[in-house]
């Protein structure tokens with residue numbers, strides 16, 4: 001399988017498109033900045049959010065049980081899934097019991113993580129993603145490239161072509177309003193046809209047994225209100241203790257994600273409507289393991305706002321697919337190694353450790369510190385090319401003591417001056433697009449000994 | 455004031471003039487500067503590549519060289535941050551702790567310890583400031599665009615004292631240049647693209663020089679500038695602060 005570096009290289013080959021991708025996401029970052037600067041208490045809100053989440057994670061078992069008890073009392077059916085397969089089967093079994101073959105689904109990164117669509121389609125079920133961006137990529141048989149803006153890698157023209165093919169819109173008509181109108185008509189039909197709706201969960205409130213779903217398009221509501229059965233799927237870290245805590249998180253979420261003061265729809269679901277079934281599926285899928293890793297535990301505070309994506313200079317220039325997983329970006333790079341350390345051993349290295357992600361994160365996850373720590377784990381637990389290991393040992397041997405260091409420096413600089421072809425060649429990735437620094441005759445140390453040492 | 459001068463390995467080997475400028479500048483400002491001769495590297499190249507366990511030798515050597523100083527100063531935010539965050543010593547944990555608390559990046563040493571308000575320096579050029587991430591976000595040498603807090607810049611404050619210097623900032627004032635240690639070779643494509651984008655914003659300001667507190671970032675930008683055949687040059691902050699042109 002290709003790693004982040006080679007997938008990114010492929011992406012960057014189209015430099016104009018890379019620039020466009022970078023600027024589009026930078027624009028979102030700027031909108032976030034403006035929204036954040038607009039609230040003098042912004043940093044205080046982040047601290048509160050972080051502390052509430054830290055506290056919740058420290059007593060997660062209790063809060064999950066409290067949520068379950070209250071949800072059941074409200075008439076919600078609660079299911080527990082240990083992993084992706086269990087989650088998918090629970091959803092399928094509900095469908096089977098209903099005897100239906102169609103469902104609509106609003107955005108849920110959890111179901112992406114569990115590959116629910118593929119699984120259900122194999123069982124002969126039609127799954128329609130109703131988030132506009134997700135519908136676009138679904139038509140194109142692509143996964144989302146971003147957790148909040150799933151089709152951000154596509155240009156208007158490409159959306160128009162896709163709609164022309166699947167919704168018979170006029171060829172070449174790129175007008176966003178025209179295209180969204182076509183999507184709306186198409187999705188309305190799907191909402192009416194489907195008796196099962198799946199939604200994600202942004203916040204599940206232990207105290208009330210209810211949950212909140214945030215969207216800008218109202219598609220979660222359309223689905224849930226039209227369907228006989230509503231299934232809400234959540235990772236177990238979505239719990240917050242009290243409804244009052246929403247006043248912190250709802251203010252942070254949309255501002256961090258898109259720069260809006262709040263999502264257009266923040267819908268509270270507390271109990272099934274008369275005649276409706278309401279299910280909540282609570283999923284572990286590796287989260288317990290992450291909770292047990294002290295260094296990485298607080299990655300579970302994530303509220304999936306994607307601010308870390310938009311600010312990441314690497315993500316903006318390499319695109320979501322270069323992370324070859326459902327949740328890309330900086331947070332993906334610290335969540336995925338927990339799921340499969342070998343398959344995602346490249347991701348902690350897809351960063352310069354600049355720290356911008358940590359600074360924008362509304363729940364103060366120390367993302368770049370965790371990237372550093374994952375690097376240490378990866379080199380222990382995953383297969384690392386022997387050449388890299390040997391290279392590092394050799395480098396350490398040189399740098400450990402002054403004798404080796406001085407000799408190696410002198411030889412190295414001599415080689416660079418006298419045998420430049422040894423470094424100025426295609427095998428040296430530095431030299432591919434950059435000149436080597438000049439190699440001075442004298443190091444600082446040599447100069448110092450000559451000129452300064454009394 | 456006695457200062458232990460820490461000159462990171464790549465400055466020692468490739469940019470001795472930065473070491474010399476730092477030394478001369480500190481002496482000019484009245485410090486008694488000692489350069490421990492057996493120093494090598496802080497161990498960051500291994501640690502950031504996931505081999506922190508291989509940097510123990512560097513740690514030991516660093517402790518042996520620098521444990522006697524009340525102030526350790528280096529012209530590199532990145533190496534200073536590494537020492538502050540990761541220097542360990544199994545034999546002498548107390549000494550390692552002392553060093554972690556006593557190591558300063560050059561500009562913060564000038565503004566916070568020496569508290570200088572004037573500088574006898576001149577550099578009559580247009581200079582673009584590159585905020586290196588480890589100095590900025592790690593050591594808080596300047597405010598950060600992501601966080602809601604009053605604006606400040608320690609390197610900016612010092613550059614203001616230099617006669618004739620016209621300071622400018624790129625549009626994205628603190629975006630990473632893409633150097634990132636071994637990132638610059640293992641993720642070559644992204645690294646270079648990031649560097650090119652920084653350069654574009656600086657050249658839009660028609661700068662003569664790009665400066666910053668970390669020669670590693672500047673070396674990366676310089677490599678790209680030279681390949682492009684650009685007239686824009688790179689120069690370390692210490693060299694500007696030590697200039698009388």
Ligand code: SF4
Pocket residue numbers: 256301302303304305306307308309331357360361362363364365367
């Ligand atoms: S890690 Fe933080 S910034 Fe990134 S998506 Fe999660 S909450 Fe948002």
